[in-house]
Amino acid sequence: MRIEVVLVILAVLFQESRCGISDRSCSRRRVGYITSWGKNPFRDDQAEKLTHLVFAFFAVGSDGSVNLEGDEARARLSHVKEVAARHPHLKLLYAVGGWENSQYFSILTADHSRRSVLISNLVNAIKDYGFDGVDIDWEYPVTGGAVEGTPVDRKNYVNLMRELRNELRDLEAETGKAYLISFAGAAGHWVLKPGYDLQQLMKYCDFVNVMSYDYFGAWASKWGAYTGPPAPLHFAMPKKFSGRMNVHATMKDYSCQIKETSKINMGVPFYGRFWKNVGDAVDSSDDMWRTATATNSEGTKFEGGDVQWRELHTKFDTKLTKFHAGSKTPFIWIPEQKTFVGYENAESIKHKVNYIVEHNLGGLMIWAIDFDDEDGTLLNSAASDSLCTSSAKSFNYKCSPVDDKRWWTFDDNEDLAGMCGKSAPLIDGYYPVCDPDDPGHACCGKYGYCGSGAEFCSCPECIDYGTDPSLILKEPVKPTQKITWYTADAGEGKRGRCGRDVPPMEGEAPTCNPDDANAPCCSNGGYCGNSKEHCECVGCVDFSKNRDFRYKPLEWWTFSENPANVGRCGYDAPRLSTGKIPKCDPDSESFCCSNSGYCGKGEQYCSCLGCVDFKANPAYEY
Structure with missing residues (x-):
């Protein structure tokens, strides 16, 4: 066989062996963001492994204008488009918003006239630059962002998407081309629930890129003290910590709200976060979970930051890496420097890919592909063949049967947080249960508190709402x-x-x-x-x-009333607080009042002249 033929055969086999988007069908998305300010160029080998590329960010002005600012950003986009043009399968979108440029969304979406201006400019950017669609990264509607919004943001976000979709339909009629709308969604339920009407948003959007990362970081708040990986896949924190601070909880939250999974992309960070001034482990058997010391008296500033994957190996000693079996993420603990680093590597991303397949999610999203190394270590793991595997089930979550919240949290009341069961104080008129979507607190234990583990989930009196959320509706749900x-x-x-x-x-x-x-x-x-x-x-x-x-009203002295008077009865005894003459308790061992005014039993208390047997004569009145 000629060497040329062998080379051709080997080339074909190589193309067949990888899940190349341009070579064979793969139903799951690989969405990569690339930064407009980055220095690392977009490469053909990256383009081959992605289905969608999102260029971030175009700037939104207070007047609703949408522009790409700066010569360097424009040159970078030009290069990205050149590479993308060589890969016809790759859809190219642009993003607006982000943490530092979402301050105008609230006012720009407040009424139809202002939304129309913004939408017109969003569509013009698609036409002017030849994009396949737009990604809205509003951080965040209503609450949680760098600038707080208003409660009407939730409704106005849906209005924006509906009206944008209508405009793109008109453009599709002109060009014969389909256009995409996606949005970046919050990870935290405390931001997601008030700000995002997911069921309505997904009527007009093609997919959502869930920012399922930054659960832990050296933030400028009291929460910045807690170390951990940016994106723990599963709950694996010590007791009493929230069970929602992980990717699984977020994916379940989105899936149960939308009621299907094919439009949901799991976000994967190609970066890590680190802390300095870190103390001992919260649990001595687990090096992951620690607390850092603040650098200010208010306890809100912490020394730390982020590090791109491509730079991590030069800034930290990766030989010290440990892999946390519970959360499925790597970390580095440097005791002599009191430094903790949480990040992602090829192994942790493999676990996330397997999760995507198992739960039949729509795909994954990467922030950001230009943070990867020259060998494409993380992207190769994210774009592995296994992502194309079919799921055995179309929907693999057990969702809460109620839309309202029937459990106490710290946001409601720190003193009542975690109380559950029929003896707990009511919440909105309901007996409180435990949050089935919080794996750290999904079970109501014997003593009326939510938690995890055998003492909360496996005792005869325990109720495991995580395993069976339908128990929330077990009667009676109200007194x-x-x-x-x-x-x-x-x-x-x-x-x-x-x-x-x-x-x-x-x-x-x-x-x-x-x-x-x-x-x-x-x-x-x-x-x-x-x-x-x-x-x-x-x-x-x-x-x-x-x-x-x-x-019945108290008719005899008790210890809670007055210990000194316990056992006294009759006319000579001190009067009760009601003013009545005290009797003896007919259900006690001292049910008779003697003629000397003391409770007891036997002939000298029950059978004497003037004695009263209250068991035999409970209706007797002095």
């Missing part, structure tokens, strides 16, 4: 009657207490909650529970069987 019991926020002296020996509620002795299978009974010692000692003893009350039972 079946007026609350006459102390809830968990009443304090240690009252929590779980019941009966006449406990401080009254609105003048009446507190009961136990008949809806609470863990504690429906009041023992004769005044504690709620569900054991025989609580439900079947003399003087016990099972409120699940006797919901209407109410303790």
Whole structure:
């Protein structure tokens, strides 16, 4: 066989062996952002591995203008277009907004006339530069951005996308070409929920690039103290930490809101973040999670920053890298320098690719491809053959069956955060449950607090909402009657207490909650529970069987009323706070009042002249 034929065969086999977008069909997207200010050129080998390239950013002015500013940025775009032109499969979009240029979106989308100006300029940029579409990177509508928005941003964002889509349809009719709209979406649910109407946005957008990174960083706030990787795939933090600070939680949030996954691209950072002045590990068995010391007295400034993948190896000793099995991310801990570095590498990206396939996501997004090294180490991992694998399931998430929030968080009330169950204080009239989308706090434990692990998820009394979110709707979801019991926020002296020996509620002795299978009974010692000692003893009350039972007004002295008077009865005893003559408790061991005015049992208390047996004669009145 001639050498030329062999070379041709080998070349074909090589093309077949990789998931080259231009060579064979691959349904998942590979969206790469490239920065307008970067120095590293866009290359053909990168273009081959991407389906979409987003040039970031064009600037949006206060008047709704859309421009590419600076000679260097224009020269860079010209070069990008030259390379892209050699790869017809590659769709080229441009982005507007970003962290530093989203300040005008709120006012520019406030009414139809202003939106029209902005949209006209967005469309003109597509026509003038020959783009295939536009990516809107509003950081962020309503709240969470460098500049706060207003509540109407949520609705106006949808209006912007709808009207932009209509304009692009008109352009498509003129040119015969299809145009794309995408947007960059927030990772944090505290920003996503108030600002993004995802179901409506996705009616007009082709896909969303989720910024599923920057969960941890040396931010200028109290949260900047916590070390971690930019994009942990899974929850793997110590107890009491939020379980939403990871890629899985964000992907689930988007998927459950949109109700399908094909339009969702997982964001992958080609950079790391580092901290200095870092202390000991929060958990001595896990080097990842630490806290840094602030450089100011307010605790809001931390020494640290970001580092591109291409520079990481020259700035830090990567031989010290450890791979965190739980979060599926690498990190570096340098004890003598008190420095922590979290980042992504080829191995962590491989885990993310596998996750995308398993959960049938639409693809991945990269910020930014010019941060990769000359060998394309990270892009090669992101563009691996395995990304083209078919998923066994079209939808692989268990979503909450309710749209409203029925669990206590620190944002609601720091004192009530994490309380759950039938004995917890109500939230919007509902018995609080645990957040099924927070793997760190998805289970309600025996003692009425949300958490994870066997003590919260596996005990007989435990409820695992993460495994089965439908349990949120298990009746009763609201109290079946007026609350006459102390809830968990009443304090240690009252929590779980019941009966006449406990401080009254609105003048009446507190009961136990008949809806609470863990504690429906009041023992004769005044504690709620569900054991025989609580439900079947003399003087016990099972409120699940006797919901209407109410303790009669106190007719005898108790320790809570006055310890010195306990056991006194009759005419010579001190009067009760109601002014009545005290009796003896017919359900106690001292149910008779002697003629000398003391409670007890036996002949000298029950059978003497002037004695009163209240068990035999509970209706007796002095």
